[in-house]
Amino acid sequence: MSHHAVRRLILIGLMLALSALITAINPVFLSSGNLLKLLQEAAQTGIIAVGFTFVMITAGIDMSIGGVVAVTSMVCINFLHYTKVPIPVLVFLSLFVGALTGLVNGYFITKFKLPEFIVTLATRSILSGLALVIAVKDSLGFVQNVYIQNDSYLWFGTSGLFGIYRTTMAFLILGVGAQVFLKHTRTGTNIYATGANPTAARLTGIDTERTTIGVYMFSGVCASLAAVFISSRMMTAMPELGLGSEMDVIASVVIGGTAFSGGVGDVWGTMLGSLFLALIKNGILKTGISPWIQPIAIGGIIVVTVIVDVWQKKLREHLAARAKIKRLSAERGRDAA
Amino acid sequence: MATNDIGADLLLECRSITKSYSGHVVLDAVDFSVRRGEVHALVGENGAGKSTLIKIITGATGRDSGQMVYDGTVVPMEHLRRDAEALGIAVIYQELSLIPGMTVAQNIFLGKEPLRPLTRLIDVRKLNDQARDLIERYQFPLKPGDLIDDISIAQRQLVEILKALSGKASLMIMDEPTSSLTKTEVEMLFKIIALLKSEGISVLYISHRMEEVYSLSDRVTVLRDGKLVKVLDKEEISPEEIIRLMIGHKLEEKAVQHELSPKGGNVVLEVRGLTSVGKFEDLSFDLHEGEVLGIGGLVGSGRTELVRALYGADPFDAGTIRYLGKEWVPSVRKSIEGGIGFIPEERRLQGILATQSITRNIGIPNLDRIAPRGIVSVKEEDRRAARGIELLNVKPPRPEQLVGNLSGGNQQKVVLAKWLVRDLKLIFIDEPTVGIDIGAKEEIYEHIRALSARGVSVLLVSSDLPELTRLSDRVIVLRQGRFFHEFRECVLTGEKILRAASGIREGDDE
Numbered sequence: 001m002s003h004h005a006v007r008r009l010i011l012i013g014l015m016l017a018l019s020a021l022i023t024a025i026n027p028v029f030l031s032s033g034n035l036l037k038l039l040q041e042a043a044q045t046g047i048i049a050v051g052f053t054f055v056m057i058t059a060g061i062d063m064s065i066g067g068v069v070a071v072t073s074m075v076c077i078n079f080l081h082y083t084k085v086p087i088p089v090l091v092f093l094s095l096f097v098g099a100l101t102g103l104v105n106g107y108f109i110t111k112f113k114l115p116e117f118i119v120t121l122a123t124r125s126i127l128s129g130l131a132l133v134i135a136v137k138d139s140l141g142f143v144q145n146v147y148i149q150n151d152s153y154l155w156f157g158t159s160g161l162f163g164i165y166r167t168t169m170a171f172l173i174l175g176v177g178a179q180v181f182l183k184h185t186r187t188g189t190n191i192y193a194t195g196a197n198p199t200a201a202r203l204t205g206i207d208t209e210r211t212t213i214g215v216y217m218f219s220g221v222c223a224s225l226a227a228v229f230i231s232s233r234m235m236t237a238m239p240e241l242g243l244g245s246e247m248d249v250i251a252s253v254v255i256g257g258t259a260f261s262g263g264v265g266d267v268w269g270t271m272l273g274s275l276f277l278a279l280i281k282n283g284i285l286k287t288g289i290s291p292w293i294q295p296i297a298i299g300g301i302i303v304v305t306v307i308v309d310v311w312q313k314k315l316r317e318h319l320a321a322r323a324k325i326k327r328l329s330a331e332r333g334r335d336a337a
Numbered sequence: 338m339a340t341n342d343i344g345a346d347l348l349l350e351c352r353s354i355t356k357s358y359s360g361h362v363v364l365d366a367v368d369f370s371v372r373r374g375e376v377h378a379l380v381g382e383n384g385a386g387k388s389t390l391i392k393i394i395t396g397a398t399g400r401d402s403g404q405m406v407y408d409g410t411v412v413p414m415e416h417l418r419r420d421a422e423a424l425g426i427a428v429i430y431q432e433l434s435l436i437p438g439m440t441v442a443q444n445i446f447l448g449k450e451p452l453r454p455l456t457r458l459i460d461v462r463k464l465n466d467q468a469r470d471l472i473e474r475y476q477f478p479l480k481p482g483d484l485i486d487d488i489s490i491a492q493r494q495l496v497e498i499l500k501a502l503s504g505k506a507s508l509m510i511m512d513e514p515t516s517s518l519t520k521t522e523v524e525m526l527f528k529i530i531a532l533l534k535s536e537g538i539s540v541l542y543i544s545h546r547m548e549e550v551y552s553l554s555d556r557v558t559v560l561r562d563g564k565l566v567k568v569l570d571k572e573e574i575s576p577e578e579i580i581r582l583m584i585g586h587k588l589e590e591k592a593v594q595h596e597l598s599p600k601g602g603n604v605v606l607e608v609r610g611l612t613s614v615g616k617f618e619d620l621s622f623d624l625h626e627g628e629v630l631g632i633g634g635l636v637g638s639g640r641t642e643l644v645r646a647l648y649g650a651d652p653f654d655a656g657t658i659r660y661l662g663k664e665w666v667p668s669v670r671k672s673i674e675g676g677i678g679f680i681p682e683e684r685r686l687q688g689i690l691a692t693q694s695i696t697r698n699i700g701i702p703n704l705d706r707i708a709p710r711g712i713v714s715v716k717e718e719d720r721r722a723a724r725g726i727e728l729l730n731v732k733p734p735r736p737e738q739l740v741g742n743l744s745g746g747n748q749q750k751v752v753l754a755k756w757l758v759r760d761l762k763l764i765f766i767d768e769p770t771v772g773i774d775i776g777a778k779e780e781i782y783e784h785i786r787a788l789s790a791r792g793v794s795v796l797l798v799s800s801d802l803p804e805l806t807r808l809s810d811r812v813i814v815l816r817q818g819r820f821f822h823e824f825r826e827c828v829l830t831g832e833k834i835l836r837a838a839s840g841i842r843e844g845d846d847e
Contacts, residue, residue: 002484004438184458186450193436193447198436203418204448264438320489321615324519331520 003316005256007309008269015276021218022283029286038282039275043171044230046274048245049252050171050178051222053270054215055116056253057182058195058264060109062216063120064101064224065249067127069242072097072227074131077146077237081136082155087152091228098224101127106213120216124243131239148235157233167229171271174222179267191215192319196263237333248297252277259309277301346391347406348373348539349394353361354403356389362764363389365563366403371508374537376530378550381560382583382802382835387543389558391510394541395428396421407772408507427501428510434492435485435500442468445499471499475532491522498529500607502538509533510541515549527553545635547576547839559583576841584802584832595806595829598623602626604662605763605794607649611656614640620656624763629785629795631809633834639818640798641682644765647796648672648679661762673702678756678764682771682798684745688752691741695731696722698740702755725754730780746777753784764788767798782808802831814838 022029029035048065055062068099070092079085099125108119138144148154159165180189193201194208201208223242231237256273258265279292280301353366364386371377381387392398396418404414407424435444435708442465443450453465468481477495483494494514501509511530514521530540530553544550550557557574559566559582566582606624611617617639624630632640646653649667658665660675674677681687690698700707700718707717723734729750731743740751749769756764766785770778785808789795801803805812812824814837822837 002487004484004486180458184461186448186452186459189439189443189447189450189459192439195435196436196438200436203422203434205419205422206448308790316486324489325614327519327521 003312004257004264007312008272011255011257011272011276015272015279018279018283021288022279025247026286030284032163034282034286036159036165036168037068038278039168040165040233041276041281042274043165043167044226044233045245045248045252045277046171047167047226047229047273048223049176049249049256049270049274050174050220050267051215052249053253053258053267054182054191055189055219056164056195056258056260057262057265058212058215059198059260060116060195060212060215061120061260062102062105062219063117063246064105064123064127065219066243066246067124067131068098068101068220068223069227069230070131070239070247071101071127071134072224073231073237073241074134074239075311076153076228076231077148078134080148080150081146087150090153093229095221095224098220098222100220102215102217102220103213105220106216109216110209110212128240128243131241135239143239145238148237153265154232154235156229157235165233167233170225170229171280174225174234175271177269180238180270182266187211187214192263247298248274248277251298254302255305257309260306342636346372348408349407349664351390351394351403352404353442354390354393354405355401355549356386356393356398356403362434363563364393365401367560367563367565368493369558369565371539371541372555373507374534374539375551375555376534376540376542378542378544378554378557379560380544380550380557380579380583382563382800385583386563387560389563390513391428391541391543392513394421395426421796422504425505425507426502426510427506427508428512429494429497429501430512435496437485439485440481441472441479441483441485441488444485444496445503447473447500449503467503468499471503475499475502475529477529491518491525494518494526495529502520506538508539508541510543512543513545514542515544515546523549533567545839547579547836550574550579551576561585576836576839580832580835580839580841584830584835595809597809597811597825597827597829602627602628602808605660606796607645607659609657609659611646611653611658612642613642613646613651613653615818616646617815620815620820622813622823624794624796626794627789627792629789629797629810631805631810631812632796632798633805633812634815634821634838636800638815638838640815642818643815644679644767644796644798645681648677648765674705676760676762678759679750680752680756680764680766680769682768684748684752684771689740689748693745694737694832695726695740696736698751699725699754699758703759706759721758725758727749728757729754729779729784744774744777746773746781749773749781750777752780757784757788761788761793763794763796765796765798768800769797770799770801770804776803779808802834805834806831816840825838 008091019029048069052062052065075097076090076094079090104118105123107115109116132143135143136146156166160169182191185308190201190206190211191207193204194211198208220327227242230241253270254273256265256269256271258269277298280297284291284297347370349371350370351367353368354364355362355366364772367386367390369390379387379390389398393400396416399414399416405416407426410424418738433816436447445468446464450459451467452458453460465481472479472481473590477499479488479492479495485496498509514526518526533540542550542553551574554574555571557569557579559569559579561583569578602625603627604623609621611620620643622630632643642651645651647658647667649669649672658667684778685691690701696718699722700713703721704713707714707721715735719736725731726734726736731747731750731754740748769781773781785795785797806829812829812834814822814834816838824833
């Protein structure tokens with residue numbers, strides 16, 4: 001069994017153990033209502049994290065996702081408040097916001113060879129300001145809290161079959177689709193190659209620049225999609241919506257086994273990671289621990305995960321070195337004989 | 338159709354290839370050719386121009402002038418990596434270019450995966466089948482579904498070879514393919530090369546290891562200082578002859594031979610059974626006061642790893658070190674405080690702070706003197722920098738000059754100055770004159786000699802054979818991480834060192 005599979009099994013085992021522990025303290029955890037909520041929580045972060053996974057596999061990082069969520073939700077609020085645009089058109093427009101942001105990110109990163117972190121951090125700042133600028137204002141110029149009353153738009157945030165939230169369904173469909181895309185298309189392969197070894201990728205004829213621009217666009221689209229679901233569920237949106245969600249997204253992806261160094265990881269892992277994170281958050285609430293602990297726990301989990309991954313890698317290298325020494329000494333023994 | 342007509346049988350023909358980097362000629366009108374289905378070795382010392390020639394053939398760099406014909410096609414001056422690949426030129430690099438998280442099959446067919454006709458999704462079964470066919474054809478110990486992460490370096494190299502073969506390569510270039518392989522793995526590689534040859538694929542082989550070149554090659558091209566020295570045919574190939582050609586004429590050899598005279602005196606550094614798993618093994622030697630002990634060996638023989646461990650930059654697994662008679666567990670901080678200096682290889686990466694001034698660069702390892710309480714005394718820092726600049730004749734002698742803007746030779750002088758302004762007892766020097774002009778080289782040699790005359794012990798690692806020969810009082814040659822030979826009290830020549838480094842035992846040293 002590969003070490004990736006081992007890592008995944010450990011994560012699943014840990015989740016089961018945590019679930020048992022939380023249930024023991026508060027049986028309400030296992031109620032269908034809570035579990036459906038938990039899945040929905042996981043889905044909201046997870047949808048963004050799927051796009052982020054693509055970026056991280058190319059060894060990049062997208063800090064602009066929070067800004068994309070904020071701007072997208074403000075765009076939606078504006079259209080809902082001032083116009084009667086059909087909802088499918090509105091959703092298309094909102095996804096366009098994310099795609100455009102990703103295009104800009106990708107363009108600056110590839111054409112000007114700028115560091116991903118700086119470019120997307122700048123984009124985040126610009127978008128967060130833009131969200132405030134376009135927010136619906138009252139006569140005094142204060143940001144107005146617009147309540148969404150359009151039933152077709154609110155449909156996204158509600159639950160459907162078996163009480164499963166549509167956000168959760170969307171997350172599942174997106175996740176499966178993205179996983180298949182990564183593992184079973186040439187473009188997916190290109191994404192891994194770009195992250196693992198850009199020089200080798202280019203020598204194999206892969207257009208790494210196009211691949212890079214593509215993943216940032218996908219990341220933006222995912223963030224915009226999440227914005228639609230989140231604002232629909234909240235039935236409103238503030239210009240700060242999504243800002244600060246970067247931490248949860250990064251945590252989900254890292255816990256899922258995608259490496260910052262690129263070339264490794266997949267969407268299954270990220271889906272598990274976002275579920276793990278939602279479990280931790282839900283568990284903190286259900287066991288009566290102060291919710292202020294949440295960010296501390298998330299930061300701690302990221303650090304621990306990275307430490308464990310580094311440690312696991314060292315162990316593997318050490319074992320490989322030992323095995324080689326053994327082979328070498330066996331050869332010497334044969335030579336001597 | 339194999340014929341014996343040599344002219345018609347050339348796969349690759351290069352005529353008077355010339356290349357220079359910023360005025361420095363690295364290839365001077367070199368003729369080079371590879372026949373169809375032959376194993377051709379390219380040999381030469383470091384800096385002879387081997388890698389530049391390979392880069393030109395593979396399109397990794399351009400040529401200044403000269404013609405190139407491949408498989409009957411004239412290769413234009415504008416020859417890119419992708420063009421070379423299309424022609425059928427494949428390279429197996431030392432640093433492997435595989436994607437670690439993917440399977441063997443995915444890596445072999447990267448960018449040319451078979452697709453399902455309707456969905457355009459990758460046909461994984463077909464991909465694995467194709468990979469399995471290829472693996473079985475060459476009988477490699479690989480499975481299509483294995484992750485690159487989980488297989489050995491040798492197996493990864495096989496994947497690289499298959500990747501090249503899947504692209505219908507007609508020339509396979511192998512750059513030091515055996516440097517990280519065990520003996521069994523090397524034997525397997527040799528079988529593979531024979532197999533490739535029998536299929537009519539030409540192999541261009543670059544290696545420092547004489548026995549390999551000797552046992553494998555149909556022809557050998559020897560380069561020296563950017564010039565073609567000779568092309569040897571099968572019957573002319575012998576390790577002695579190759580080394581003689583690599584080093585140069587007897588006349589030049591005279592100039593660099595050197596009477597060794599080991600120094601007695603107090604033992605400064607005593608190393609016993611030092612081992613670092615996978616890097617070097619069971620090394621023992623003494624270093625005396627004021628002695629220059631040269632460490633010879635091929636790239637990858639563990640020399641750099643040894644000095645790094647002795648300095649405290651890397652940990653080691655077993656063995657003991659005594660410094661000035663006392664038990665010594667090295668750490669960088671202890672080394673500096675204890676009067677030990679270190680000049681690393683890769684000046685730009687490890688030696689200098691390019692964006693900082695000469696003063697700062699010289700100050701860094703001397704902070705214990707110029708900032709004893711944590712606050713830098715600018716006066717003391719300037720004083721030391723001025724002394725270092727004067728002592729080593731750094732040009733321009735402007736302390737505020739950024740080191741990144743200096744020439745290579747002056748950068749290295751600054752690195753040396755860092756240590757010369759301190760009280761040293763021992764210094765480790767790794768490849769001190771790579772990429773430095775002759776004048777600066779001689780100056781650096783003078784300083785190394787002056788150090789030794791002052792009683793400072795020097796451990797010198799160098800691939801520059803004349804340099805090692807001229808500076809050392811005694812030379813130890815390492816081979817594959819182990820002690821191979823010691824030269825003392827004899828007339829040393831570069832040829833002798835290279836023979837030892839290549840694994841040729843002297844009958845009996847005179």
